[in-house]
Amino acid sequence: MSPKPRATDVKDRLVEAAIRLLDDGGPESLQARKLAAEVGVSTMAVYTHFGGMAALVDEVVRTGFRKLSAALAEVGESDDPVADVFSLARTYRHTVAEQPQLFAVTFGQIAPGGKRATLSDLTTEAGREAANEGLEAFDHIVRATERAIEAGRFRPTDKYQAAAQLWSALHGFVTLEASGHFGPGEQGIDHILIPLGITLSVGLGDTVERAGRSAEAARAAWRAKTRNARQGGND
């Protein structure tokens, strides 16, 4: 079945190098020749392993969604589902802000070579898997929303509909922030994202006081987590 798997990790190394080039030099650096030079192979590797640059980019997109989904999975579930929503928002925003170039590609917004990525016209296998990973990321928001409804914090409504509202708002903020609105640095979080979360929570049925306390709890949890991460040394 496998006559010559001489260096099978070339495929993975190509994807890793692609993300590295992307982070460093933006989409214009994501070129077959640079990629090959980075890994130490010829450009043919791109075609034997992926079939072309488009499919390799699909794989990069898939990796982005997987990273996002993994980051959201790490948030876990506390006994305050609304605080969990705020934690998911902070994590979503942080993950994207850390690798803006990767996620610009991931969200189908930039595509090296000028291709569009409408999720409907995903042809490659990796592209379809990427769409699934994206839904998986969304599912974390759905579950937190469901628990908020069950806990009586949100009015009983369709959980997907409510989660889609939260996702829209969160994604819009992250996108606009990444595009340079809301100024540089982290000021957009306190000035817009957290107030936006409170507005939505209240609009979905929570009280201003409880939503505010949940936002504060999520902020404390976030500080503790980043402090541990810095002490721990990784990331």
Add this chain to the structure above:
Amino acid sequence: MSPKPRATDVKDRLVEAAIRLLDDGGPESLQARKLAAEVGVSTMAVYTHFGGMAALVDEVVRTGFRKLSAALAEVGESDDPVADVFSLARTYRHTVAEQPQLFAVTFGQIAPGGKRATLSDLTTEAGREAANEGLEAFDHIVRATERAIEAGRFRPTDKYQAAAQLWSALHGFVTLEASGHFGPGEQGIDHILIPLGITLSVGLGDTVERAGRSAEAARAAWRAKTRNARQGGND
């Protein structure tokens, strides 16, 4: 001062042709040679009038923001500012959905050739003007928010902060819808966008009943407008 203004409208025709190519064939169709063929000139025209494809794309971006701003300006101001917010949302969504390729470029999300457009690294004059036009579009939301606060519908808060929340949510919905989530057609409007607007209005201080009535008023106004547009024949 003007030695040979033989066909000065070439510049405008290039931008028009660029948008046409974009709408029809996506960003990959936006090429200097196709553009020149479409207008009936040589590729040199791109360089004498713009200096390169990048500057031409900046001009396309500027046109997109101007269209958006003009569409929002047409909404006008009624005596129900919250209904105006809903009307702005419908208009924003409709304008983008009508020319998804154009606005994918406009929002700096796709850039033919794989360039990024972070608003911070806009070098050309057209790029800076585009950013201003974008702020102008945002200003329509700010003004409606301001009137909602003055009318006592929204709690007194910073109008920019509240408007940024509305903008994030609206932009996020439009972006995700354009990427293919929320399914095809217009179902996302009733299922997500309008409920999202009600959620935000309530969260910002309005009552559920009044927000719902404003949403309904905006829907009626929208139907009347589209009916007139169809009868009128244009668009």
Add this chain to the structure above:
DNA sequence: ATCCAGGTATAACAGGGTTATGAAATACTG
């Protein structure tokens, strides 16, 4: 009539993705 300045076409160059081809390396087969 002559000169000059700017727009234009032509043709070449540069740098991307892609492909044809052959060599090298491994697993299966006898």
Add this chain to the structure above:
DNA sequence: CAGTATTTCATAACCCTGTTATACCTGGAT
């Protein structure tokens, strides 16, 4: 163990796209 098939990879070319160098042409100024 020899041979064969199959997969990976390097080389070199090909095509397409943005860009540029150059000469021409046009229209107004002198």
